[in-house]
Amino acid sequence: MNQLVKPGRKLSRQQLIFASSLVLVSTVTIFLSWGLSHAQSALAGGCIGVIPNFVFALYAFRFAGASASKQVMDSFFKGAKIKMVLTALLFALSFKFLSISLVPFFSTYILAVVSPILYTALSKFTFNQQ
Template sequence: MVGKGTQLAKQAISLQIICTLTLSIISLLFSSFPTILSYLAGACISILPNIVFAYFAFRFAGATKSDLVMKSFSQGSKLKLALTLILFVIAYKQLPDHPVSLLVGFAIATITHTLAIIVLSKRAS
């Protein structure tokens, strides 16, 4: 079961990265470099916490380690939220000129990840 969850998380994060890079390359034709940089920063604010959460969520396995699984899952959730907040604060301070691009990048990457999880989990079952 954990192997399937780990595989699902890796595939979802991979799709999230591919979609983000594809859209940023296409956007280079229509937008300025600082706007694309803000978009990529917003996407990274979504991607990096997902990687951290996936690591913590699938660190332990088995019925004998149920307490460790729950504790690790909880830690992963807390770290994901904290990391997202910290990255947003840093991004808003470093890239104050394009906040809409930052939020669009975050939203697209987050939606991509959510849809990937839904589609891939339905495909696996």
């Protein structure tokens, strides 16, 4: 693995673990407060926030370095496109096949989307760590 990619992979892995943890905690909390159908909606919304970010991270940190700059940019943009399409597809599938409770669904989705920002603000991660 390229040494230039390690810090980015580490940060994205930590952010995904943080996001997944928040989604699971909020899903359990909603289950205990409102019941199973609301918890299923919350889990679906959280998964729509986490899964495309995971796919994007796989593409974004495949290459690194000046000699691979074209590959880095191509992989980054391909990951962003796939993330957008996957997000739209997961939303469409959720609305078509699941009985959605909107408040837990969207609140957990938003929590999953903003969790990387929350993680970065709350952690002491720097790219200089090894």
